Amino acid sequence: MAQSNLRREQIYGVAGALFSKRGYHATSVRDIAKQLNIQGGSLYAHIASKEDVLWEIIQRAASEFLGGVAPIASYGLPASERLRLMIRAHVEIVTHHLDDATVFFHEWRFLSTERERIVASQRDRYEACFRKVIEDGIRAGEFREVDAKLAALMTLSSVNMVYQWYKPDGPLSAEQVADGYTDLIINGLSAADTGGNP
Amino acid sequence: MAQSNLRREQIYGVAGALFSKRGYHATSVRDIAKQLNIQGGSLYAHIASKEDVLWEIIQRAASEFLGGVAPIASYGLPASERLRLMIRAHVEIVTHHLDDATVFFHEWRFLSTERERIVASQRDRYEACFRKVIEDGIRAGEFREVDAKLAALMTLSSVNMVYQWYKPDGPLSAEQVADGYTDLIINGLSAADTGGNP
C-alpha cells in the first residue's frame, strides 16, 4: 500500500510525457520508473496497473474539457459569442495541457472496453455541445443553414488537432490560435453576401 | 527469398487493417500471420521486417496524397476552385483508403528516425500546397487577408480527421463530406460583408 500523492502525481506527469511522445504501448513501466530514478516494480507501491495510469491521465483531460468548455454552451449569449468562448477555452486547455491532451486524443483506444465506452460517451456529449450551439445560431439567424453535425465535426477537428503542431515556444500564442480559428470558423458559418452590421 | 507479389499484397492489406484498428505496437507479426492462416515466422519469406511493412503502407498513403492532390494546386484555375478540388480529392482518398490513411496519420511516429524525417518532409510539402493556394486566393482578392498558415492548418486538420469518424456505410457519402467542408472552409476564407459577385 502507499499513500504519497506526491509520488503518484510525479508518476502521472512522467507517464503523460512518455505516453505522449512514444505512445502507450511503446512505453514500459520500467521507462516510467527510470525517469523517477526508481525500479520498475517500485511503481506498484503507488499504482495498481499501467492501464490505470493511462485511465487517470485520460480522465483528467476529459474533465478539463467537459468541465471547462461544455458549460459555456449554456450561457445566455449569442451563439457566435458562445462558440467563440468555447473555441478559446478548448484551445487553451490543449495548449496548456499538451501532454495530457495528446494522450487523450491518441491513446484512448488502449483502454479496456468498458473504459473506452465511457470515453466515447464523454466525447459524444462534448460534440453535442458544439452541435447545439451551432444549431442555436442557425435558428437565431446568426448562422447559415449548414449541416450542424458536419460543422461541429469540422470545428472540433480543427481545435483538437492543435496538439499535433502547437509548440509552446513557437511563434503563435494559444490566444492567437484561438482568435484565428474563431474568425475562420464563425465567418464560415455566417452568411456570405448579406452583410451583418452595416 | 520470395517473390510472390500476391502474398506480399495480402500482407500489406491485413497489416493495414490491423495497424489501423489496434495500432502498430499492439499488433504482432503473429497476429498478421494468423489472418493469413500461416505461422508468424513464415511472413519473413515475404518481408524483411515488421517496420518495413509499416513503411510500405505509409508510403503508399503518402503517394496517394502527394500524387493525387498536390498537382491540383498548380492548375490554372481560381484559387477557390483549386481548393475545392483539393479538398474533394483529399476526402476521397481518406474515405477510399481508410485503413492506410489511418495508419499514415496515426502510426508514423513508430518509423525509424530517418524514415520519420522523410514523412515529415512529405507532410510539409503537402501542407505548403494548401498554404500556397490560400495565399494565391488572398493575393487575387478571392479570400480575405487571413493568416494563410493557420488557414491551411485548419483545412488540413478538418479533412485529415475525417478518418476518425467516417463510416463507409454511414449516412454521408465522401462527396457530401467534401462538399460540406468545402462550403464551410471557402466561405470562412471569403469576405463576409463585401458581397462577391453583385
Next chain:
DNA sequence: CGCTTCACCTAACAAGCGTTAGTTTTAGTG
C-alpha cells in the same frame, strides 16, 4: 527423372513485457 525454387513449417533465440512476493532501507513518532 533429377534439380531447383518457392512457400511454408517447427523450434528456438534473446530480449522485453506487466506484475508480484518478499526483503531491506528510510523516515517519522511515541
Next chain:
DNA sequence: CACTAAAACTAACGCTTGTTAGGTGAAGCG
C-alpha cells in the same frame, strides 16, 4: 531508543515480442 509504516529494493514469474535457422513438401522445368 524502539516501533511503525512508507517506499524503495531484488528477483523472479509466465508470457509475448521480432526474428532466424534449418527442414519439408509441392510445383515447375530441363
